[in-house]
Amino acid sequence: MPGTRRQVGATGAQTVTISFAGFNRAWATWIGDRLERRGVTVVQQRWDPPVEVPLEESLRDLTLSRGRVLVILSDWYFQLGPRSHDEWNRALREVVAPDPDRFAAVCLTTSALPGATSALGAADLTNVGADEAERRLLVRLGLPTDPLPEPVEHRPGPRYPADTPEVWGGVPRRNTRFTGREELLNKTYQALQDAGSGAGVVALYGMSGVGKTQLAAEYVYRFGSEYDVVWWVPADRRALYRQRLAELAPELGLSTGVEYGERLRAVRDALRRGEPHSHWLLVLDGADEPENIWDLVPTGPGHVLITSRNPEWSEHNSNLVEVPVYSRDESVAFVRRRAPRLDPAEADRLAEALEDLPLLLDQTAGWLNDSDLSVEEYIELLEGGIDQDVVKVSADFPLAFQTAWSILLNKLKDTVPESVDLLRLCSFFAPGSIPVRLLKEMPAGELPEQVSGLLNDPLLWNKAIAQLRQYSVVRLESHESAVEEASSGESLYMHRMVHQIVGHDMTERDRKEFIDVVRRALAAADPGRPTDTRLWPAYAEITPHLKWADVLRSTDPAVQSLVLNCLRYMYLSGEYRAGIKLGERAMRAWRELIGEDHPRIWDLSYHYANLLRAVGDYAGTEAIERAAVDHLRTERGVQDLEHLRAAGGLAADLRGLGRYDEALEMSGWVLAAYRELLGDQDSRTLNAQNNLAVSLRLLGRYQESLELNQRTLEARRQFLGQRHNWTLASQTNYATDLRLLGRYSDGLSLQNQSARVHRLVLGNDNPQTLRAEYNLALCHYRSGDRTKASALFTRVLERCERVLGEDDPLTMMFAAGQSCFAREHADIDQARAISEKVVDGYLNMLGEEHPFVAGTRANHALILRNVGERDQAHTLLEGALAALTQAVGEFHPWTLGCAINASALRNLVGDPESAAALTDAVITRATETLGRTHPLTLSARIAHAADLRGVRERQRAEKVENEALGDLATTLGAQHVHTVSARSRNRPYWDFEPPIV
Structure with a gap:
């Protein structure tokens, strides 16, 4: 019963x-x-x-x-x-x-x-x-309600669902029409739970319109009670992602400064450590370009959920969960909730016509519910093709999508035509987040009449936005504000599919008018100082829109200046590949638009060459800069400032090509000309002075380079400030010279402080920051702190590979250092694999005769020696020694260092007399070039003592060794690793360090 x-x-x-x-x-x-x-x-x-x-x-x-x-x-x-x-x-x-x-x-x-x-x-x-x-x-x-006794071990349970996590931000409102997707939600949950140690990362990927963002939001609401922190971040742009992630710092109670680079670092560190919260969920929405942000994905005990169209997230330690279109049952259920007037059979027919794509179902079902058009009539319209000319048929999207959009656009025209004007205006920005505030900040007199009324009438603006939001055409970036508050916000989000459609049904007059407005809005938003790191977020926001506004077809000087400033920003911030693409397109477009010899072409070629030079295309940049130098010298004379700028670029190309004497000569007269024209304190003079120091360093004239860099550093500190990126670059240059002169403690002290400021001001992954940290690793290594050096070498190389790629000159420079360190203190097999890639990379980039190829071959020979391949090592080293002698001369420190290594191999292959003669000659040359107590000279003296013992001149060997040990103790200290090693009669070696050119 x-x-x-x-x-x-x-x-x-x-x-x-x-x-x-x-x-x-x-x-x-x-x-x-x-x-x-x-x-x-x-x-x-x-x-x-x-x-x-x-x-x-x-x-x-x-x-x-x-x-x-x-x-x-x-x-x-x-x-x-x-x-x-x-x-x-x-x-x-x-x-x-x-x-x-x-x-x-x-x-x-x-x-x-x-x-x-x-x-x-x-x-x-x-x-x-x-x-x-x-x-x-x-x-x-019917259960007892008495309080339970406190358990011996406290087991925190799930959070009460009506309570939100302690930290909650950016999450879109819950979609009360969300349908189905149970298997996907469970799969995503299980993948994150099974991820093990470190942050679990799941990427929800699929074509546009399948509801990836909606799925991620539903995951947050279903499982958010299991987290203490839930933070939603737009990830379609690197700069915006960094900014929004940095905004988590105060929410976590982190004590940081106001600079967002410092806040970002603090947030990533807190998430990695799981302090103050280990149960965190970070949602990266719209991360369609993994290469732009994957290095910034946090690690730690929490979870990361990514939405993306790009399945390449699988290559970045992410579990992929594909988001397909709805199943038919899900489509029918969704349509019937969106359009209750439709019966199941009608909903099924509509879903079939729209191929079960959630975005299309959402945009059409709601409209159908409000209209008296039957599903059969609608489908008939689809088959007949209404106004096919107003949309572009694409293989990426079904015909139904195009036709549905033509119907929707016509509906918008009939109800709130201003909303269509706004859509079309937005179509000249990049899809995704559209900074409409740039338009609203323009003077009303500079706007077309219909747009001026829209942007300056809050009621009309709100009406247009509400109409677009009703059909899911755009969404407000301010997710959690009320519509009335958010409608005046800074940006709208337009889906890529929407973006592709709205620009086609437009008269040529409207197109020209609208695109001109967007171009002028972008130009007006140009901060004007791409060298100022504080303004980089503004440039990061502007640059994605240049292509869509077709700025390269504009003859407006302000728009052209914007292009040049964006190229400069891309160069300084390390966005080399994107900058090169923009530079290539600009060179083609401007030559056609304004002519080969227009002054803007020489401005453009300067910035374009900088970007090409940054990725190692020195032959290409030499051709560009030499053409500019020849033309400008003929047309304007040698004292013209643009001619001097081009000549400075050409000197940099010559340095990259290994033609150091030519580079020095050109750098010297460029500096002299700037001093005569502008004085000692002008920033262009200081830049030329900096470049002359680089040329001197490449020739092994370290003391002269040090003196120039010291003067440049002091002047930049005075005129630009301590935190300007050029001041910071001078700090690294000066610390590098100190290290190369054997002043390890001084170099370490300066570089340690400088690397910290680099991270705060420029961010962890800026190429200049990576250079600073690499020099810090070398300073630690030369000072004897191998533990710190090891961690830095590894971290810097990994970051550089992620940010710039394996073939970038900076990556190869770091890889050379990592290989040398691994050879002596880690894994010889790893050292060999890295070294082989470095040698091949420099050979492909620079050619057989370049000193970098000889120098890295000399490094590789030491690896071959250590694994017992003595004959091959000897042959390789002798070839490297001859090549360096030919390239930079027998007195250059690189040649002298290579000779020290070659003498060791001569001993090993049975030629001690030649070895002793070689180190004897090295001592003489090194003393003349670097001084008697320079570490390289001291290494030669210790090596020569060993060679003298090899030819049985023990008394002389004893004398040479004792004198060298005394100088080592005096110069570096009795307990320095070099002194201790020499005292133990470990033969010294020399590592070639590819420098910055």
Whole structure:
């Protein structure tokens, strides 16, 4: 008999089956935890009855569950299907009413429910706190409500679902029409849970319009109670991503300065350590270009959820979860909730016509619901093709999408035509986040009439935005503000698919008018100082829009200046590849537009050459700069400032090509000319002075380079400030010279402080920061701190490979250092693999005769020596020594260092007399070039003592060695690693360090 069933809480087995809609998973989890703490066995059963199965049968299946059935009543529980209230009332009366003790319920909604739900006797959990909700739950199930004793080990349970995580930001409002996707949600949850140590990363990927963002948002709401921190970040642009992630710092209570680089570093460090919160979820929305941001994806004990169109996230330690179009059942359910007037058969036909793409279903079903057009008529219009000329048919999107958009655009024209004007204006920005504030900041007199009225009339603006949002055409970037507050916000988000459509149905006059407005808006937003790192976020926001506004076809001087400034920003910030693409297109477009010899062409060629030079294309840049130098010298004379700028660039090309004497000569007269024209303190003079020091360093004239760099550093500190990026670059240059002169402690002290400021001002991954940290690694290494050096070498190389690629000159420079360190202190096999890639890379980039090729071959020879391949090592070293002698002369420090290594190999292959003669000659040359107590000279003296012992001149060897040991102790200290090693008679070696050119 039904009345004899035991209630939960009576003696005997205690089991409760919780029936819940997937939307309410967090509540099911919390209720289950509350019951399990009181010894109840809990079974979770998601409620998702098939549409084709009668509701009575699905409810009856619940009675097959173990124990009592606890139903979580919500709007979602009844909407699945969806079913009418009449259907529910019939089923509840037939199945639940006859057996009331078998069922219980809690209610999470204040909406009107089917009348027969009274049979469930639901406990109301709306608008109450966790303690009261638990009490009401227990009373409803007949369980004791006495407080439980404190457990020996505290086990934190899931958060009460009505409470948000401690830190919550940027998350879009929950989509109450979200449909299906249960398998995807479960798969995503399981993938994150199974990720193990380190941050679990899952990328939801699929074509535009499949609902990746909606799926991520639903994941947040379903599982957000398991996290202490939930932070949603737009990730379609690197600069915006960095900014939004940095904004998490104050929310975490981190004590940082105002610079967002410092805040970003603090946030990533806090997430990595899991302090103050280890349960965190970061959502990166719209990360379609993994190469732009994957190096900034946090690691640590939390989870990262990514939405992207790009499956290449699998190459960046991410688990991929593909988001397909809806299943037909999901499409039908979604359409019927979006357009209740449609019956299941009509919804099915519409879903088929739109190929189950969620975005299209959302945009068309709502409109159909408000119109009197039948589905059959609509589908007939699709097949007939309304206004095919207004949209571009693309293989990427079905015809249905194009036609649906033509209908929607016509609807918008008829209701709020200003919304279409706004859409079309936005189509000349890049898709994604569109900074409409740039338009609103323009003077009204500079705007076309229809746009001027729209942007300067708040009521009209709000009306247009509301109309676009109604059809999911755009969304406001300010997710959590009310519409009235957000509508005046800074940016709108336009989906890529929308963006591709709206620009086509436009007259040529409107197109020219609108694109001109966007170009002038971008030009007006140009901060004008790309060298100022504080303004880089502004440039990062502007640069993606240049292509879409077709700025390269503009003859407006302000727009052309914007292009040049963006190229300069890309060069300084390390966005080399994107800058080169822009530079290539600009060179082609401007030569056609304004002519080969227009002054703007020489400005452009200067910036373009800088970018090419940064990736090692020195032959290409030499051709560009030499053409500029020849033309400008002929047309304007040698004292012309633009001619001098081009000549300075040509000197840099010559340095890259290994033609150091020519570079020095050119650098010298460029500096002299600048001093005569502009004086000693002008920034261009200081830049030329900096470049002359680089030429001197490449020739091994370290003391002269040091003196020039010291003067440049002092002047830049005075005129530019301590934190200007050029001042910071001078610090690295000066510290490098100190290190190369053997003043290791001085170099380390300066570079340690400078690297820290680099990270704060420029960010961790800026090429200039990487250079500073690499020099810091070398300073630690030369000072004897191998532990710190090892960590830095590895970190800098990994970051540079991620940011710039394996073939970048900076990456190869860092790889050369890592290989040398690994050879002596880590893994010889790793050292060899890296070294082979470095030698091949320089050979391909620079050619057989370049000194970098000889220098890295000399390094590789030491690896061959260490693995026992002595003959090959000897041959390679002798070749490298001859090549360096030919390239830079026998007195150059590189040649002298290579000779020290070659003498060791001569001993190993049985030629001690030649070895001793070589180190004797090296001592003489090194003393003349660097001085008697320079570390390289001291290494030659220690090596010569060993060579003298090899030819049995022990007395002379003893004298040379003792004198050298005394000078080592005096110069570097008695306990320095070089001194200790020499005292132990470990033969010194020399590493070639490819320098910056």
